[in-house]
Amino acid sequence: MSIIAVSSYAAGHWIPPGAGARPVESAVTGEVIAESGNDALDAGTMLDYAREVGGPALRALTFHDRARMVKALAMHLQEHRALLYALSHRTGATMADNRIDIDGGIGTLFVFASKGRREMPDGQVYLDGPVEQLSRDGTFLGQHIHTPLLGAAVQINAFNFPVWGMLEKLAPALIAGVPSIVKPATATGYVAEACVRIILDSGILPDGALQLVSGGLGDMLERLDAQDSVAFTGSAATARTLRATPNLLDAAVRFTAEQDSLNASVLGPDATPGTPEFDLFVKEAAREMTAKAGQKCTAIRRIIAPEAQVGPLIEALSARLSKTVIGDPARDDVRMGALVSRAQRRDVLDKVALLDAEAERVHGDPDAFAVTGADRERGAFLPPMLFRCDDPDAAVRVHDTEAFGPVATVMPYRDIDHAARLLNRGKGSLVASVVTRDGETARALTLASAAWHGRLYFNNRDSMAESTGHGSPLPHMVHGGPGRAGGGEELGGVRAMLHHMQRTAIQGSPDILTAIGGRWVPGAAEIEAPAHPFTRPFEALRIGETIHTESREVTSEDIAHFAEFTGDTFYAHMDDAAAAANPFFPGRVAHGYLLLSFAAGLFVQPDPGPVLANTGLDSLRFLKPLPPGERLAVRLTVKHKTRRNDDYGEVRWHVTLTDGAGDRVAEYELLTMNAFGT
Numbered sequence: 001m002s003i004i005a006v007s008s009y010a011a012g013h014w015i016p017p018g019a020g021a022r023p024v025e026s027a028v029t030g031e032v033i034a035e036s037g038n039d040a041l042d043a044g045t046m047l048d049y050a051r052e053v054g055g056p057a058l059r060a061l062t063f064h065d066r067a068r069m070v071k072a073l074a075m076h077l078q079e080h081r082a083l084l085y086a087l088s089h090r091t092g093a094t095m096a097d098n099r100i101d102i103d104g105g106i107g108t109l110f111v112f113a114s115k116g117r118r119e120m121p122d123g124q125v126y127l128d129g130p131v132e133q134l135s136r137d138g139t140f141l142g143q144h145i146h147t148p149l150l151g152a153a154v155q156i157n158a159f160n161f162p163v164w165g166m167l168e169k170l171a172p173a174l175i176a177g178v179p180s181i182v183k184p185a186t187a188t189g190y191v192a193e194a195c196v197r198i199i200l201d202s203g204i205l206p207d208g209a210l211q212l213v214s215g216g217l218g219d220m221l222e223r224l225d226a227q228d229s230v231a232f233t234g235s236a237a238t239a240r241t242l243r244a245t246p247n248l249l250d251a252a253v254r255f256t257a258e259q260d261s262l263n264a265s266v267l268g269p270d271a272t273p274g275t276p277e278f279d280l281f282v283k284e285a286a287r288e289m290t291a292k293a294g295q296k297c298t299a300i301r302r303i304i305a306p307e308a309q310v311g312p313l314i315e316a317l318s319a320r321l322s323k324t325v326i327g328d329p330a331r332d333d334v335r336m337g338a339l340v341s342r343a344q345r346r347d348v349l350d351k352v353a354l355l356d357a358e359a360e361r362v363h364g365d366p367d368a369f370a371v372t373g374a375d376r377e378r379g380a381f382l383p384p385m386l387f388r389c390d391d392p393d394a395a396v397r398v399h400d401t402e403a404f405g406p407v408a409t410v411m412p413y414r415d416i417d418h419a420a421r422l423l424n425r426g427k428g429s430l431v432a433s434v435v436t437r438d439g440e441t442a443r444a445l446t447l448a449s450a451a452w453h454g455r456l457y458f459n460n461r462d463s464m465a466e467s468t469g470h471g472s473p474l475p476h477m478v479h480g481g482p483g484r485a486g487g488g489e490e491l492g493g494v495r496a497m498l499h500h501m502q503r504t505a506i507q508g509s510p511d512i513l514t515a516i517g518g519r520w521v522p523g524a525a526e527i528e529a530p531a532h533p534f535t536r537p538f539e540a541l542r543i544g545e546t547i548h549t550e551s552r553e554v555t556s557e558d559i560a561h562f563a564e565f566t567g568d569t570f571y572a573h574m575d576d577a578a579a580a581a582n583p584f585f586p587g588r589v590a591h592g593y594l595l596l597s598f599a600a601g602l603f604v605q606p607d608p609g610p611v612l613a614n615t616g617l618d619s620l621r622f623l624k625p626l627p628p629g630e631r632l633a634v635r636l637t638v639k640h641k642t643r644r645n646d647d648y649g650e651v652r653w654h655v656t657l658t659d660g661a662g663d664r665v666a667e668y669e670l671l672t673m674n675a676f677g678t
Contacts, residue, residue, distance in 0.1 A: 011042075012049065017215070029374070054152075055150060058209055066174055126146040128146055142507045262427075266304045267435055269436070324336050326370065336406065345380040351404075477491060526637060534611045537675060538648060
């Protein structure tokens, strides 16, 4: 078998291993299968290439352009994942593990691409929150915006997820418009390198958008400035060392860490043997101990159960774990593969020795277990090991020592307050799970322990068919945690993109804010429409294009008819004396929804044309009641446009209803889908 030369990709060129290269062993056979590293990499050149080539190319695109690019990457990787599967088996990963890492990484790209298209503008400036009125008459306003950092995102990834760990950092940076320099862990870097080759060979990314360091970073961290960022996943000890790099502190470089933690799972008091919740808990705990051979930053390390259920739980969990087939991960009948390396196996056993001082091993013997299709001594295999700690209050190691492998400790709790205190002994975790059907239990644990956790996952018979599992970070939700877990927040939808951007307060006139944000601000100049905007295709409409309608009188007969027709006979519309007694009304007034209907009648152009559909309205406010006999008029303005595909786009219209005195009666944003011209 030939040795894989794990190369780096720097400044547009592949650079093979060189001085300082290290051998990499197969987790399954212990044979050297690759070499990785090159001390001659020029960190300065890589950073310059990212900042001067990759950054400008990405920033020239819109958020939607970049989201489409990420979706294209996902589709391309999906077609080439078989190669990644084959390589990943050598890291000790089973096919089920590959679905978490490789398929999960590709799925994360799809989610971020969708988020970018649906929740970010088809522009280059992200608007954060509403416009702030900073002056009495509205001629001086404020708006928070986000724009891409002008540097590089240096992404340092852990060994356990060479694909997902890379893609979940890469996607938000790309959509934000920031080039990435990725540095995978050496032990599994050959899988990450293959993934990068597939991405670069696709030609989807602009030059400089992605570079790869296989091996050490050299002096790269010393060359970063405040426009760069570092995102790290790995051990708390390594994070502490990197975070303390003098240049990162001096230059105020953004540093995000997602590091190890003592995640826990709580069996609720109601989840007794024989209930669906008890069976679910056993299933989830066993899965979290064995998936990726327990090498997951979100794996369950502490199992917290009611005192009366500790014995039955250990019995049930041990029975399930005993059915786990350990061996060659490429085999279909194997359920748990090897740890990533024999060095990692030694580290786990060293941590197990510390746990032995406070807890009794009740399942799994590292010196006596069966391995299928592989040599137990040559590979990095371990069995699932379950410990029991009967005095968790006095224990120390079970709350601060993470054996990063198939190891967990069961401990009892007396009541919910005690369970919460045990949860919090981890001093900061990525996730804690609670299996319960009791809402009060869930609420009590949330209030007592949410401050120490990045995610709380609740499950029971009602949600278990669709739940994604304790150990599954989702791109929709933040991934990170306080304290020991590092204090970072990876993932989280649009939040993940904002990590790579600068929030800036913009202050100025409505016209200035409109020009910067690409979204019409009330008070900005209006553009007289050359024809009714409903007759104009999507691409012809201009931001600020406006029509003012004729007015219409709203009569008592209109109000009575609307009330009879709809059944809405609320007294403010029907009884003048009762309405006048209400502090909000001068007397009988028109229905708000009647005014919306009349408004549509005033501004709609009824003939077939580019407007395909009305898809809803946002931010509706009724500002002033309209009594019968008053007149109603409408101002309709193109506020924002978002291209959806090659056939149509979404138009957001600012709609203002005014009375005869010109006072605002109601205001809202109308959404329509408009076709492109032919």
